[in-house]
Amino acid sequence: MSGSDTSGRQETAAPAIELQGISKAFGPVQANKDISIRVMPGTIHGIIGENGAGKSTLMSILYGFYKADKGEIFIAGKKTDIPDSQAAIAAGIGMVFQHFKLVENFTVLENIILGAEDGGLLTPSLAKARKTLLELEHEYGLNVDPDAVIEELGVGMQQRVEILKALYRQADILILDEPTGVLTPAEADQLFRILDRLREEGKTIILITHKLREIMEATDTVSVMRRGEMTATVKTKDTSPAELAELMVGRKVLLRVDKKPAVPGDVVLDIKDLHVVDDKGVERLKGIDLQVRAGEIVGIAGVAGNGQSELLEVLGGYADATGEIRVNGQPLDLSGKHSDGRSRRARGIAHVPEDRQREGLIMDFSAWENTAFGYHRDQDYQSGVLLNNAAIRADTEAKMERFDVRPPNPGLAAKNFSGGNQQKIVLAREIERNPDLLLVGQPTRGVDIGAIEFIHQQIVALRDKGKAVLLVSVELEEILALADRVAVMFDGHIMGERMSAETDEKELGLLMAGVGN
């Protein structure tokens, strides 16, 4: 049996959920090994572990997506079989997936009744659901417009719809899988307030995450998973982030980025009065002025959607803009017609895009093919008119070695690597070209803690070589840890710049909310 530190008082009520000896293998891979866990009613129980530790598999078993090879599930003290999602819903389990399972062009109400309609006709079902929904919204302080179409809602609102969906199905147990992965800090705070409220109303909540801070802030107890095993279950107040990190990774982890003070040199990137109008005619950048010097990391903080993505797109060469951008003193062509990633790379700009699965990699292509992208015209990769596949493979293998990509197999398709290793493949491709300016968007989104440490080290190492780095991240923690200077974006403007050593989350948070100096 895995270690359990929940010593002392034993609660009298039956656990809301009890898993006994759950095991699940996918072929040779043992995703869950003899997992046992007790979750008390009316508590928030965190499950933390790196990507691939088996958290999602465990929850999928609980939600009827997979059948466990071995083990038993007890809900409220009663042995329960969960062969499919329907059984899970019937047992009072609601799941909020990391990637929302909403029909985007349906209204909130339609999404909520989907699969839980009252009869063959929609009109009475919708009317009843409207009434119930308003009651639920009132009871839990979850305000959503029932007639809003999902795709017009922000991610925070969409998540509320998912929670309401579960509550509408009378879930007593709510499982949230990486719920803050897509949220801004403010939205995450709101979510945790909602979870608190749900707990007060007697709901049991399982929070799956790889973010230590969330565990420390939100949970009552926490279980740690590593490589398919439950390594510990502890009271949150009796533990520390450092201890949890060590339990997760299996070794001591540096939670802070270890870096020397920056020694900024000449201006590498000089942006003057940059404007961008998107294809709907909305002005997304409203006059940006920004400089990044050699040997410094400038972080762009801000709530997602305030123009950071557009800034990266312009710099990356795939969006139109007006204004002026100079790199090493020479102006960049800002019309999308003449610029592209290739022309930018020729100017010494490398780009690690925000969405690695859409813009950074082709998921069905192998690691070596992905490594060649953008640099496939490189002399080293050529052999007459053909690509020198052997050379690319060898180069990829070397890069994978240096960036500790696991498994170090250049022939494996990108989709078969974990998020952190995918990111390392992209980083290796871009950083190893030794660019003068590195653009990095959300470098550690969906990346586990061991890989975060490594990725941060690589970015700092590039800076220490005297290169300029422009970092965009919605994780304030990351910005503060990594950047030497922070610029906060709000509504297409730079609200202010701070040296990261001289500021804190509170001050930046105010700037992010558009509250000026």
Added chain:
Amino acid sequence: MDFLTLIQLLDSTVRLATPLLLACLAGLFSERAGIFDIGLEGKMLAAAFFSAAIAALTGSVWIGLLAGITASMLFSLLHGLASITFRGNQLISGVAINFLAAGLTVLIAQDWFSQGGRTPSLMGGARFEPITLPFAEAFGSVPFIGPIYQELISGHSILVYLAFAMVPLTWWILFRTRFGLRLRAVGENPAAVDTAGVSVVGLRYAAVMICGVLCGIAGAYLSTALQAGFVKDMSAGRGFIALAALIFAKWRPWYALYATLLFGLFGALETRPDVIEALFGIKVQGALLGALPYVMTVIILAGFVGKAIPPRAGGEPYVKER
């Protein structure tokens, strides 16, 4: 152009639009559920043959209709197996069905009837006869409204009325019933349906089978109402025009009616070059009119006339993830 010519033209439009409308609605059910169906053509052809053949053999058009629907549903089942159960490529499966139907119908027709890949001409009870609506004769003499009622609205086969009745019915099923909500959802995001505890596979099969029924009726109409018997390749691209109409209609039932009527009108004009000449004073090649539905679809797809957004999960087999 006089009034009577116009009525004749519209009458012919209705006749030609009917198989398009049925096939278009068939495709609508399937594609709304996320299963692209390029095999409408093949299913119509198979249904056309089996309806005519069985009607010829039994002398009953109703048994023929049933046989046509059954044949079409079997092809639907094949498409379902390939694209839902075995998660194959929906386009390839559809193309295969088209080839299969084109070859199979002629082969069996030759074997059964030895008339060069045709069925015998259908007569009497082996054909759907026009229905004369009540008072059609009496109203006929009333100016304006009379001819419209007598010539245009009355005097079609039962399948024509059925096809037009399918439009509001389809709308009602899609937007007013639980089944419709789930059907639309499974074409947009099957994972949402799956996690809500509803069977994605079941819904998609249901949609594909409805598609089979409607294609079957469309095919039967071709050989037992519009024509009197089956001839080789008689669907003549109607399945593809129906697909074009579906895109043109942006996957909506009422728009499907308008789109197929428009395309039906092109078909009617194709047979009456004199009308165009009288109207515009120019000669237009019939083939040009025949191409018009495709040209218009390309224009729609290029985004000139609003955007046609297909169901988001269309064409993608659903694989349960984690």
